[in-house]
Amino acid sequence: MNTFASPLVQAARPTSRAMPWRPLAAAAVLLVLVLALLRASGQPVDTFLTVAAAALAGLVVGALHDPAATLLATVPVPIAHRRALRLTLVCVPVLTLWWMLTLVAGPSSASHGPGPLMALAASGVAVAVWMPSQRGVLVGVSVPLAWYALDQLVPWTGVAADVSGWWRTDPWSVTACAVLLLVAGRRR
Amino acid sequence: MTALASTSTGVAVRRRDVDVVRALALVEARRMLRNPLLWIGAGLSLWALWSAVPNPEAWAGAAYQETPVAIVPFVLAVSVVVAISFHRERVPVAGAAPIGETERSVARLVAATPLVVLAVGISAFTAWRQRDVGGLTLGVEPGRTAEALFSFGELAQPVALTVLAVGIGAALGRRTPNLVSAVPLLFLLWLATSIYWLLGDHRVTPFSIVQAQPVSLYAGPSSADPLTFPAHWLLAAPDEFSTQWTRAFVSDGLAWWHALWLLGLALLWLSVALPRPARRSLIILGATLAVLGVGGQYVVLP
Numbered sequence: 302m303n304t305f306a307s308p309l310v311q312a313a314r315p316t317s318r319a320m321p322w323r324p325l326a327a328a329a330v331l332l333v334l335v336l337a338l339l340r341a342s343g344q345p346v347d348t349f350l351t352v353a354a355a356a357l358a359g360l361v362v363g364a365l366h367d368p369a370a371t372l373l374a375t376v377p378v379p380i381a382h383r384r385a386l387r388l389t390l391v392c393v394p395v396l397t398l399w400w401m402l403t404l405v406a407g408p409s410s411a412s413h414g415p416g417p418l419m420a421l422a423a424s425g426v427a428v429a430v431w432m433p434s435q436r437g438v439l440v441g442v443s444v445p446l447a448w449y450a451l452d453q454l455v456p457w458t459g460v461a462a463d464v465s466g467w468w469r470t471d472p473w474s475v476t477a478c479a480v481l482l483l484v485a486g487r488r489r
Numbered sequence: 490m491t492a493l494a495s496t497s498t499g500v501a502v503r504r505r506d507v508d509v510v511r512a513l514a515l516v517e518a519r520r521m522l523r524n525p526l527l528w529i530g531a532g533l534s535l536w537a538l539w540s541a542v543p544n545p546e547a548w549a550g551a552a553y554q555e556t557p558v559a560i561v562p563f564v565l566a567v568s569v570v571v572a573i574s575f576h577r578e579r580v581p582v583a584g585a586a587p588i589g590e591t592e593r594s595v596a597r598l599v600a601a602t603p604l605v606v607l608a609v610g611i612s613a614f615t616a617w618r619q620r621d622v623g624g625l626t627l628g629v630e631p632g633r634t635a636e637a638l639f640s641f642g643e644l645a646q647p648v649a650l651t652v653l654a655v656g657i658g659a660a661l662g663r664r665t666p667n668l669v670s671a672v673p674l675l676f677l678l679w680l681a682t683s684i685y686w687l688l689g690d691h692r693v694t695p696f697s698i699v700q701a702q703p704v705s706l707y708a709g710p711s712s713a714d715p716l717t718f719p720a721h722w723l724l725a726a727p728d729e730f731s732t733q734w735t736r737a738f739v740s741d742g743l744a745w746w747h748a749l750w751l752l753g754l755a756l757l758w759l760s761v762a763l764p765r766p767a768r769r770s771l772i773i774l775g776a777t778l779a780v781l782g783v784g785g786q787y788v789v790l791p
Contacts, residue, residue: 321665321670323665324671324674331677331678335681338693339684349684352676352680353677356674356680360670363672366669438669439668442669442672442673450533
């Protein structure tokens with residue numbers, strides 16, 4: 302097996318055991334419940350799906366929080382690999398949940414692709430990686446939530462309105478920029 | 490003599506506890522009030538309340554229904570600020586502190602009192618703004634008013650929601666292993682409560698968190714003559730979302746019972762946050778208030 306992948310495969314199970322899954326499970330229950338209620342009462346679901354994207358993106362970024370980070374700093378596996386492992390472990394259930402939510406939401410005029418979720422999550426992860434302090438992950442978690450709030454709650458006009466809506470209107474470009482930032486900061 | 494000595498010692502201990510709780514509460518209150526998130530949330534809520542005015546292009550009652558939801562940014566901020574405070578209980582050295590967790594938790598709750606006072610201020614602002622614009626519109630002719638104002642019960646809702654926000658923030662802050670999990674959950678919880686177009690449904694409203702009156706009730710089929718409905722009913726005409734005449738039901742009593750339901754929920758959440766000795770009584774009291782609140786709402790709803 303690849304010398305880079307082997308330690309990560311071995312670390313996958315203990316890492317997944319150490320990650321907090323209850324918040325994601327609680328979010329999943331709440332999301333499915335509210336969407337089912339909306340669907341049953343024939344109400345529009347698109348607005349709530351944007352809320353779901355922001356909250357799930359926050360939870361994805363939160364997976365970077367590693368209480369044992371200081372202890373693991375001395376092991377020969379690079380920090381970028383450890384982060385990638387945690388993100389992979391959390392992205393699989395989150396994307397499955399997103400797919401389930403789109404099924405519960407049913408057909409709609411708007412697209413329900415995972416683009417906005419990926420854009421918000423990638424932006425949060427990029428900020429978390431580049432933030433120098435120990436609070437980097439908390440700041441990164443706040444990025445998707447703050448971006449949602451800036452877009453949906455503040456009455457921007459003109460260029461500001463366009464920029465604040467990029468995560469919805471042009472999610473894959475935002476994701477690509479965030480991934481470039483992540484690659485640049487892979488040793489941080 | 491021994492009895493007298495033990496009584497005076499007990500009084501001294503109690504006074505010392507009160508002093509300690511007061512001192513801790515002052516420190517915590519200062520920390521909470523200095524958090525910029527609180528003021529950003531309050532600013533967004535005030536801006537939303539300022540903007541909730543009758544708009545001829547929107548549906549009748551839009552401003553009235555949007556007003557209760559305007560408090561959501563503020564209560565989300567309150568929850569996060571309280572969660573940060575209660576999360577400090579998870580620092581390992583807290584267990585070795587010279588006073589117990591119960592006293593520290595009580596101090597944190599006392600420290601949250603200014604946040605409830607802020608909510609009272611936001612309610613007062615709502616009442617003033619509605620009078621300033623000459624009232625809000627509700628319903629369509631022949632069941633219509635252009636001078637609708639929130640009742641005391643509806644104005645009490647932001648205060649009750651703030652108490653609930655303190656409870657939820659305390660529970661998630663104390664029990665989640667890290668704040669990075671608690672913050673997205675709080676965001677989701679509060680944003681989910683702001684879907685007012687769902688909460689106005691009469692089947693959902695007794696259990697809703699943010700109650701957005703008027704509640705939609707069946708009045709008659711689309712072919713019905715609206716002049717045959719009782720004169721005091723506020724009405725919504727058939728449209729793309731409804732194929733029937735709907736009664737827009739507004740009630741002060743419903744709002745008060747809903748506030749009781751929210752207080753019950755707040756106590757239940759607090760029971761999760763506080764240590765064991767206080768837990769059982771909070772659960773009993775919270776469950777009683779919540780059941781009474783839901784029951785009362787069903788009694789009021791026609």
